[in-house]
Structures are given as C-alpha cells and as structure tokens.
Amino acid sequence: MRPPMSQRLLALALVLPALLTILLFFVAPLGASVTGAFSLDGDFTLSNFGKSFELYSSDILFTLCIAGLSTGVIGALAVSIGGYLTLGENPLAVAVLRWLYRWPLFIPFIVVGQILRTFLARNGLMNNILIAGGLLTPLQTTSFLDWRGIVIAFVWKQTPFVALLVAGAMASVDRGTLEAARNLGASRLRILLEILLPQVYTTLAVGLILSFVTMMSVLSVPLMINAQSPTMLTADIAFRINAYGDYGVANALGLISLLMTAGAAAIYLRHAARERAR
Amino acid sequence: MSDPAFLQIRDLTVGYGGNRVLDALSLEVCEGEFVALLGASGCGKTTLLRTIAGFADPSEGEVVLAGSDITRRPPDRRGMALVFQSYALWPHMTVAQTIGYGLKLRRVAKPEIARRVAEMQALLGLEGLQERKPAQLSGGQRQRVALGRALAIEPQVLLLDEPLSNLDARVRLTLRHEIRALQSRLGITAVHVTHDREEAMVMADRIVLIDRGRIAQAGTPDRVYNHPASAFVAAFMGAENVLELRGTVTGQDVHLAAGAANAPAAVPVHGRNLTSGRFEARFRSEAAVLLPADAAPVDGALDLVGVVRTVSYPGGLWRHLVVIGDRDIHVDAAVAHPPGTPVTVRVPSSALFLFDAAPTASPPPSSP
Secondary structure, eight states, rough: OOHHHHHHHHHHHHHHHHHHHHHIIIHHHHHHHHHTTTTTTHHHSSHHHHHHHHHHHHHHHHHHHHHHHHHHHHHHHHHHHHHHHHOOOOOOEEEEEEHHHHHGGGOOHHHHHHHHHHSTTTTTTHHHHHTTTTTTTTGOOOOOOTHHHHHHHHHHHHHHHHHHHHHHHHHTTHHHHHHHHHTTOOOHHHHHIIIIIIHHHHHHHHHHHHHHHHTTTHHHHHHHHHHHSSSHHHHHHHHIIIIIIOOHHHHHHHHHHHHHHHHHHHHHHHHHHHHHOO | OSTSEEEEEEEEEEEETEEEEEEEEEEEOOOTTTEEEOOHHHHHSSHHHHHHTTTSSSSSEEEEEEEEOOOOGGGGOOEEEETTTTOOOTTOOHHHHHHHHHHTTTTTTTHHHHHHHHHHHHHHTTTTHHHHHHHSOHHHHHHHHHHHHHHHHHEOOOOOOOOTSOHHHHHHHHHHHHHHHHHHHHHHHEEESSSSSHHHHHHSSSSEETTTTEEEEEHHHHHHHHSOHHHHHHHHTTTTTTEEEEEEETTTTTEOOOOOOBBOOOOOOOTTOOOOOOEEEEOTTTTEEEETOOOOOOOEEEEEEEEEEEEEEEEESEEEEEEEEEEEEEEEEOOOOOTOOOOOEEEEEEGGGEEEOOOOOOOOOOOO
C-alpha cells in the first residue's frame, strides 16, 4: 500500500535539508569543476586535457607510482602491526606497540612534512645519526628529499590509520579459527597470511583505498619534501592556479586524479562483488 | 589399551590471575580410550582440555604423552587435534581446503591430500560438498567438517571441546554415535569435554567428573552412575532427591534410625566409607517405588511415608511430587496417584546412595 500523499511530502521535507546541502556544496562545485575542465573561454574543448598530458604526463605517472607504492608499503606494515597485536605472545611488546603505533594519527600532514624535511635532508638528523654511528661517512650521505621522502612521509602518516582498522577487524575474528590452525601445526606467519588476513581482507581493502584517496589529495608533503620535478599532481594543480590562474588545466588535472582514485575504488568493488558471488 | 599411561596428567595446576582453575589434578588416559570430562560450567574441564592442547600454561605439574614431557611444547607440535564448540571453521576456505589444511602444513603431496580428503568426506558423509564454504553448510555438516579437519592429520589424541552443544537435539544424537564409532574404528585416544551427562554416558569408556578444579570421581559410566563417590557426583548423575537420615554403621550394615517420615531400615554398606551419625541420602526419581501407605515393610529397602502433592505426565512414567516430612521429592510411577494420596516411597538399597552429612553444624556423632 502506498503511503498517503501528506506523508510522502513530509518524508521529502525531512530529507530536503540534507539533499540541498549535498547538491549545493558538493554536486554543484564538482559539476562546475568537471565542466570547467572541458571549457576554454566558454567553448567546449579537450585542449585542457591535451595540455595536461603534454606537460604533466610524467607527473601523472609519478603520482600513480608514489601513491601505489605507498599503499603497498602501508598495507604490508598495517598487516604486520595488526598481526603482531593479535598473535603476539609477548604481552609487554604487544602493549608497547599498541600504545605507540597510533601516534602519527594525530599529527597533521604539514607537520609530518616539516618533521621529515629536517630528518631526511642531506645534513639532517637521520644522516647525522648514521654518521655518528659509524655507518656512513659524510661523503656517502644523500638527501632523501625526493620521491623516497614522499613515500616515507605517506607511510609514516597513513600506516597507523590502516593498522587501526585492520587491528580492530583482526581482534573481532573468532580466536578459535586461529587456534584451530595453530593446533594443526601452522606457524604464526602462516596463520597471519592464510587464516587471519583473508578474514579481514575487506577491511584492509577499505582502509587502503581511503588511504590512497587521502594521499592523492595531499599538497603539503610534495611541496615540502619534493620541491623538484617530477612531482605529484596536487602540486601541479596548485601551481597552475597560483602562477597562471589557469583553472581549465587545473580542473583537467583534478579530473584525472579523480579518475585514478575512482579506478582504485572500482577495482575493489569488482573484486568484492566477485568474492560475494563465490 | 596396552600402554597404561599413554597420556598422563600429573599434579596439574592452572590459574588465571589469582583464580585457581585446576588444582593439582592428575589423570591417566590409556591408548585408544574415550574419556569424557564431565562437569558444570566453570568447573575447569575446558581449561584441562586446553592445557592438554597447549593453549593454557600450567603453573605446576606436567603433561606426558607417550612417555615424553610435552608440558612446555607449543600447541602446533603436540600431535593433537582439537575440535571446537564453535566449530572454528575458516569462512574463506572450502570443505576440501579445510580438511586438507593440516596435510598441506605437513607438506603432503597434492594427490595424496586429495585422496585423504575424499576419504574423510566419505567417512563423514560429506560427499559432494568439497567446494562448499562454511556459510553454505548446516550445523551438523559444519561440525563434521571440523571433525574431518582434526582427523585428517591422524592425531595421536583427539580433543573434543563440547563439539555437540551447538547442534539441535536430533543431529546431536546422531553425531554422538558417529563420533564414538569413528573413534573406535580409528583407534584414536579421545578426550571429550561435555556438561551433558547422557552424552558422556553413551560415548565414553570412562567418565571423569570434575568439580572445582579437582576430579570428583573417575570410572566407567556404570560405576559412576551406580556407585557415586560423593553427594556431588550422585547429584550430578541425576540422584536429585535428597533426605537427611541418622544411623549407625555395624559391620556390613547401616542401620537407619526411624525418623519422622521413615521407618527403621538396615541396608548393606556396599563398601562405602561411612561413619555413624547423620547421613545425606540421595536417590533417583525412577529408582523409587510408589506403594500404598499401608504396604508391609521388606528387608533391604528404605520406606518413606508421605503424601502426593502434584502429579504430571512428562511421557513414559507419571511424575509425582511427594511431600516427605519437610522435604519434597520426585518419584516416577507407571500409574498415577492422585494428589492427596498417602503413599509409601520404597527405595531399594542398591539405589539408595548414602554419604556422611557435611560436617557444618553437625552434632557430635552418637556412639554405636
């Protein structure tokens, strides 16, 4: 039975504020940005994309590689941390790790960039420690303020977030399933990879995709750590707008990042759907 | 059962925090024997099983398997297989992968794994389900898969932690017999934890009754059922009717003094360690006989006088609630006696379990 007209109007009135907020502050700006990517002086054109690929194709590739590599390293570290928190048998080590690993969560990206800039520079703290420890001579030192610095910053900042999600999911796995494997003779590494990880795979994937999207949108880290070319798309977008007021190319680059993150989400959704169908 | 001490548990003490769960418990299990650990929740039976499996650390005592001390050996190197109450199946693995996992860990060749998995499936009635995942199986099938996973590695000892308690009644009855039949066919030593008396009775060669971290009694089902060693064991094994009697022990007989609701009687001691004075008497509702109030007394039985208060029919026999002095007892009979009927409840000496009454507030025992 259909509800009476007055009730349907009431329902519409109830969702209207939320709907308007989304339309006004999210859909409209996104739409303007998308159409802006396809227009030059009011005409429809693909020239913004042509220029983007001509000038920035190495940066697009660089961005994809940096975000992809960081995501991989974050995943490996988050699984290791979550695995140790779940399977570790030294209560003190588990307690210390549980207390320590979340700290970077509360530090903003710009501060991470700042900290690592002084840490990773050629005459920075890391190299000074290595020299003091006799592991390097001053001549052998190199600066890590390039792509490696960005990856280190992203991993440092995002691992706790994914580890938090993964550790939570791991803690809610039936311990009997872990004990059953142990009982049959499985080592802890095998239990982590073959029993625990498959049961938290969805959570890990969600955490990694959210991290991937976050990293794609960080401007401060590439600006502070990697002030050279190639760099990440966020730096290029800021440069197009600040230096040239070129919103067309900036919008096109934005749309390209959006397609990259959407691609990551699509891969995950397809995989999840296949898992469910099995 | 050639080796009398295949699995030995010696003075095992296990505690969590300040709470002592097992208290210097010792137990020996013969090779090929099926032992049921029976007790109420929290008595320590699951802790004992987990300690044998290596998942709980004893503070004292040792676990010895086939002559070697395995007390500190990690759970993955004990040659034991544990079947969990929650099944603990892996949601991402198929039936075949699950049953074959232990063999894969042992680096058994793939064709051999496939052969053994098929064999297990046939043994457990899981044919055709090899590609299913746990979510696509019924409760009984899940527990069979868990059993197959445990049996596939041909463990020296099979440990069963209330494996049937999550199943519905009919499946439980079938699986009881299946597990027992499999165990005797494969000749595996099995330790089975349960709180279900009947399950322990029908499955086990020997029942070990555990009470507050200690063994209350260990013996064959028949022995534990008919010769309970303590009031606790009698109560747990279903002798719920309880009375307090006084009497004196002379030679091979116990002379029960007449009380407000009972005639004097003489019953054999049956090798029990009794001291004259107050006794706690226990018997099962189906072991007593309901007779007319004026029934003539006989030798070797205790007669109690009382009045029927209620009668109900749970099936098979009529269940009477009879008031005996200040106590209510249950008595089953083939014919119903209406409420208000004065009756004699006759308890044969073989069904009457006598124990020294608990020493709390006990008056000095009268000398014989």
